[in-house]
Amino acid sequence: MAGTGRQFMKNFSIGVFDSGFGGLNIMKEIVLKLPKYNYIYLADTARAPYGSRSKETVYSFTKQAVEFLFKQDCQLIILACNTASALALRKIQKEYLPRYYPGRRVLGVIIPVAEEATGDIFNNRIGVMATEATVRSESFVKELKKINPKAKVFQKACPLLVPIVEAGEDKDEILKIALKNYLFYLTKKDINALILGCTHYGLLEKNIKNFLTKDIKIFNEGKIVADKLEKYLLNHPEIEKNLKKNSKIKFFTTDLTDKFEKLGSGFFGKKITPKKVILD
Numbered sequence: 001m002a003g004t005g006r007q008f009m010k011n012f013s014i015g016v017f018d019s020g021f022g023g024l025n026i027m028k029e030i031v032l033k034l035p036k037y038n039y040i041y042l043a044d045t046a047r048a049p050y051g052s053r054s055k056e057t058v059y060s061f062t063k064q065a066v067e068f069l070f071k072q073d074c075q076l077i078i079l080a081c082n083t084a085s086a087l088a089l090r091k092i093q094k095e096y097l098p099r100y101y102p103g104r105r106v107l108g109v110i111i112p113v114a115e116e117a118t119g120d121i122f123n124n125r126i127g128v129m130a131t132e133a134t135v136r137s138e139s140f141v142k143e144l145k146k147i148n149p150k151a152k153v154f155q156k157a158c159p160l161l162v163p164i165v166e167a168g169e170d171k172d173e174i175l176k177i178a179l180k181n182y183l184f185y186l187t188k189k190d191i192n193a194l195i196l197g198c199t200h201y202g203l204l205e206k207n208i209k210n211f212l213t214k215d216i217k218i219f220n221e222g223k224i225v226a227d228k229l230e231k232y233l234l235n236h237p238e239i240e241k242n243l244k245k246n247s248k249i250k251f252f253t254t255d256l257t258d259k260f261e262k263l264g265s266g267f268f269g270k271k272i273t274p275k276k277v278i279l280d
């Protein structure tokens with residue numbers, strides 16, 4: 001049952017949602033940039049990855065996650081999942097929030113990265129590595145061309161990368177073979193910029209660099225989203241003033257495993273202790 005939009009508390013947290021571990025890369029950079037706020041991280045690991053699912057399913061899952069975080073007293077939620085940002089964000093902003101939570105906000109990761117990637121006029125041949133669902137949505141293509149109509153955008157779906165990251169096999173031979181195949185297509189397009197269009201891919205940036213020439217600029221979402229969030233809060237003091245500032249962080253997951261705690265701690269950069277929840 002969704003909320004009524006009435007807010008009885010004066011202080012709220014910032015929520016960060018992803019289908020799995022990848023969003024911890026975003027979370028880490030946000031906390032480093034803005035350490036004073038309270039955060040709640042939610043990973044839907046029981047149903048990850050989202051990349052091969054339908055638009056309707058991704059919206060349903062994302063709405064459940066947003067509802068959970070709002071009930072945990074989040075004022076602002078970052079969808080640190082490109083698939084959710086591509087397939088669910090607009091409907092949540094246009095239909096769900098006005099009806100149930102008009103005073104709260106949900107933001108995505110695609111537009112901030114698109115703005116950054118087109119900020120340099122030399123980045124006119126842009127490669128995008130993303131999930132199958134994000135590629136099908138053409139969200140990056142639309143946003144990049146909206147800012148720079150002359151930009152040439154080349155997408156490549158990379159379905160093997162999320163399972164590899166989630167399995168903790170970032171140095172596995174399978175990863176090298178997968179990256180070689182995916183990046184061969186993009187480098188043949190003579191790209192001069194590469195967007196890592198999935199939060200999981202940011203964890204593989206060093207591996208990806210091994211297959212690129214030094215003149216190709218990589219856009220990793222973590223630091224970009226953190227910088228954009230800082231500016232957003234400065235531009236929206238009516239939201240910022242209601243945020244808790246106790247530097248506390250909570251972690252939730254829909255599938256609590258030893259692997260989540262171990263790998264998640266590695267991705268976040270410090271030990272995390274997640275609690276299991278059920279989304280419905």
